[in-house]
Amino acid sequence: MITRWMVRRLDDRLGFSPVARSGLNKVFPDHWTFMMGEIALYSFTYLVLSGVFLTLFFDASTTRTTYEGGYAPLAGSEVSAAYASSVQLSMDVRFGLVARQSHHWAALLFTGAIVVHLCRIFFTGAFRRPRGVNWVVGVTLLVLAIANGFAGYSLADDLLSGTGLRVANAVLLSIPVVGAWAEFLAFGGEFPAEAMIPRLYVVHILVVPALIVTLITAHMVILVRQKHSHFPGPGRTDTNVVGSRLWPGYAVRSLGLLFAVVALCLLLGGLVQINPIWLWGPFEPGSATAPSQPDWYVGWLDGALRLWPAWEPIVFGHRLPALFVPAIVLPGLTFLGLYLYPLLERLMTGDRAPHQVLQRPRERPGRVAFGVAALTFYGLLLTAFSIDVVSKFTGIPVYLLIYTFRVAVPALPVVTGLVAFVLARALRDSGADGFLALTWADVRGALRRRKPVPEAPSATEEPREAAPEEPDEEREPEQAEPEPVRVPAGPVP
């Protein structure tokens, strides 16, 4: 009753009901892999909420001050205002520690969900035309998420984050020709410059979040405009979308996911300690934590720094810093490769047609091989970032581990890529449901020859049992978009 009255008053003035109605009828494909992007979106939502809470207590300043909070071991020591306020909001502000820890966990979840989402897009060919635009927006979001994560955990001015900033300082310095100026302009002077924390703060809470919000908006607008892609199946074609309607089924389910993400962040934030800055202590010149590991999303770069050999060649009469290749060239090529991948694949396959039906990964063994090799490569680098911790717990000498990784990082991706290629081809050629259904004969066959891609699953499969039916609304003549129609269609493969 109230709804009807409200809608009428507003709609009389704004005239939104036709658009809003077709919006409520928007169809979302039902497949669990489509949730990854939503998890990223919802963890970002939680990051903003918890982040606003934290800004109310955090003092982004390197001014020296005496800590007078409730954490006894620090009482009376001279620390920076940033560190003092971080400890204070953790120890003395009620709910402050939960907010800070859940904010940190949400950042790990945010970057993680983006990466898994990226893998889904990659392996199913969802980046193909017309979605190249949204691929570029998405990769930029990944870069921004990583940058903001690093800026965020560097703010507390504790000894661990200070060590991370030292390395960031060295990375900027390593850029040929302009490195010294880049570093001095970014930080305001020689490390540790007093402008470092305030500047990171502006970047962390204003500049990058604004960019992220803008790009998420663009990502969603493009998504709505282009409509979702969907997995192959009976009745699924390049001219339709099959799935659940936004209202009410999908919206309620997605709201459930939002609360699940928030619940996960809060439970982790309350129960699992992360980044206990009072144990690391304040940043001090000439001190570092041992061991010191960054958060996982920059860990692959730290791993590369550990593995890259001690090599500083003289180029044009200048010394080329050892960090340049692993810390500047490697991420540069990584993201350049990500940005260009849709274009490269289009050039390789000559497939320029728009696609709305996704591929199963096995349909492109070459892509699977490339993706698995890349994941192996970055996975090994990510493992190498805790090489000293692994050595401590296993007793294997750290240099043995380094030499092993130096061989494994280039070699293992080739192996895993080849294995993935053969398995994907065996799956494609045999039509087996999964790895467990493969026989030796299938694998041997895949090693020998190439077979044509089998047809998409046939329509003979059992139609999915109809869920409780609700009466279909009458179709109105002035409707902008046709109402989605319910059809019996096969299950998602």
Next chain:
Amino acid sequence: MKRRSAEAWVSACFLGAAAAAVGFVVAYVVDAGPQVLGGLLGTACAALAVGLVLWAAQLLPSGTYVEERRPMQPPEATQTAFVETLHRGSSGTPRLLRRTLLLAGLALGAAVVVPLRSLLLPTSAPPARALRQTPWRRGVRLMTREGDLVRADDVPQGTDLTVFPEGMPRADDATAIVVRVDPRELQQPAEGTVAGILAFSKLCTHAGCPVGLYEQTTRQLFCPCHQSVFDVLSGAEAVAGPAARALPRLPLAVDGDGYLVADGDFDGQVGPTFWRPE
């Protein structure tokens, strides 16, 4: 699941969420600690999430609706009409006007880049100078983190001592590490050492982390960040790990009052390598 029992389950979840939320308020009031606060609020959200998902899965219509998709690409004529509208009036723009506008754009672009120079704080020296110099000068006394001056006898065999120039405990680029070894074991000239006491820059030449760990038996300095190793007896040469340069050495002397002093600045560039003439 039957409709009735599904309804019961969903309402049970919502009740659970409400109970946990009330519990959170109580816990907040009595200041029950982060575990209880996070646990209860998380549980409330989790119960709500389960309830909503159950509701959507069991009670709301889902699946297999078909929405038709129209091709993104509009008809050729529409595109042409749009481009023509966009070009409206541009065919008559004089070339001079276009060129000067381009010039103005470039000049303005360059003009807004220049103030980036202001990002370098007024208190800081230009990079080339700041990176090459540290506060160490001939005769500057060594001071520990606690503010004590250092005599040769204060440096114990086998342990390391972090020192700063006197009165400058926050001068990061001046951080030095002092170790004492048996002078007969030194594999390099003893100039700049005092009775087997050597001082090196504490900043790793790889990524600038403080080389915090001194292994007494092997006389090696170990960097906790990326596992570079420097051999003290050979003049802190980099012997393993990713660092390529030796730690710069701080020449030492003893002043008239018996305190250890620097005999000049470090003999090389401190900290991570940057692009500089070799």
